[in-house]
Amino acid sequence: LWEAIESAKASTGGALCCHYAVIDKAGRAALNNHGVGLSRSDLIVFVSNDFIFNPGCLSAHICFHRGHGGREAVGIGPALFSDDFRHRSPFMRWIEDSGNLFGYSFSRDDPAMFPDNFFGVYNTSINKDFLLSAGGFDEDFTFAAWEDLECGKRLEADGMQVHLIQEAEAIHDHDLSFSERAMAVYRAGKSVAGYQQKTGSNLATSSPMWRFVLESFYRQLAVREGLKETFWSLALKASFLGGYLQAAGVHLIRKPLLLVGHR
Numbered sequence: 001l002w003e004a005i006e007s008a009k010a011s012t013g014g015a016l017c018c019h020y021a022v023i024d025k026a027g028r029a030a031l032n033n034h035g036v037g038l039s040r041s042d043l044i045v046f047v048s049n050d051f052i053f054n055p056g057c058l059s060a061h062i063c064f065h066r067g068h069g070g071r072e073a074v075g076i077g078p079a080l081f082s083d084d085f086r087h088r089s090p091f092m093r094w095i096e097d098s099g100n101l102f103g104y105s106f107s108r109d110d111p112a113m114f115p116d117n118f119f120g121v122y123n124t125s126i127n128k129d130f131l132l133s134a135g136g137f138d139e140d141f142t143f144a145a146w147e148d149l150e151c152g153k154r155l156e157a158d159g160m161q162v163h164l165i166q167e168a169e170a171i172h173d174h175d176l177s178f179s180e181r182a183m184a185v186y187r188a189g190k191s192v193a194g195y196q197q198k199t200g201s202n203l204a205t206s207s208p209m210w211r212f213v214l215e216s217f218y219r220q221l222a223v224r225e226g227l228k229e230t231f232w233s234l235a236l237k238a239s240f241l242g243g244y245l246q247a248a249g250v251h252l253i254r255k256p257l258l259l260v261g262h263r
Contacts, residue, residue: 028144029137032121036136039128048122050174051079060168061125071130072159076114077123077168078106081176091178094229100236114164119152123170126155134158140198145188150195178232182239189243197248 002020009016023034036044045061047053057077064075079102086093099105104118134154141147152160 027139027142027147028121029141029147030139033136033139036128036131042128044126044128044131046121046124046126047170048079048172050172051123051170052173053123054169054171057123057168057170060165064163064165064168065125065127068161068163070161071127072161073127074119074155074160074162075125075165075168076118076120076162077125077165077170079123079170079172080106081172081174085172085175089175090228091232092176094232095176095181096172098229098233100233111164111166114162116162117152117156117160118162119148119155119160121148123168125165125168130155130158130160138195140194141191142194143187143191145184145191146195147191178235182236185236185240186243189240189245190247191243193244193247 005018005020009018019038021034021038023031026034032046043062043065045058061075061077065073068075081092081096086096095101097105097108099109102120102122104115131151134151137147137151141150
């Protein structure tokens with residue numbers, strides 16, 4: 001990556017101002033905090049390492065904040081798999097269209113219904129001072145899972161105002177398999193359990209997380225849909241619950257659920 005950045009800077013005759021920082025092994029929360037600390041701008045734009053900004057994406061973020069002067073304004077840009085990935089992977093189509101990937105479907109949901117408390121660090125712009133005033137990201141989250149949601153809870157309490165910037169679109173350039181996603185949600189379950197042990201409170205629901213997930217199983221079984229989609233949804237919930245129980249010290253499930261699913 002360092003060589004690619006240097007090559008890009010050279011190709012612009014030095015006009016591209018870009019810095020690449022390396023720190024010791026750390027979770028995403030620590031990496032984000034480190035990057036924010038190095039920034040000299042009032043505006044922070046987060047982008048996942050498997051996203052490719054479409055032309056005009058960064059400009060759309062900047063224009064949004066120029067038009068929304070409040071420090072509490074947060075911009076979220078859509079992230080979509082390429083047509084090629086969607087064409088050859090039924091699983092990728094389902095997980096994107098269903099909203100199971102980000103908690104909101106950028107491909108199917110009505111933009112007018114975009115949640116006003118949505119927050120994630122993949123195609124997101126935020127005022128640096130506002131983020132720091134909320135305490136930044138909790139580095140006790142060692143996985144790249146739910147540390148942004150927890151930060152969003154604190155930002156929401158401080159008056160966060162989230163807006164969907166449809167022009168700030170990015171391509172999710174990532175061939176996502178079912179087993180890879182199962183591992184990710186397993187780690188998410190561990191993250192939620194760790195947060196609950198640390199704070200004594202649940203992160204996303206007022207009921208115990210294990211009960212919340214099991215009740216979602218029952219709701220899912222009552223929904224009429226394709227067999228593959230039902231399997232994917234239930235198996236990912238089981239992986240999440242497995243991670244949660246393992247981290248909470250309930251050793252009913254010692255390993256993540258890694259099943260071979262149809263793509």
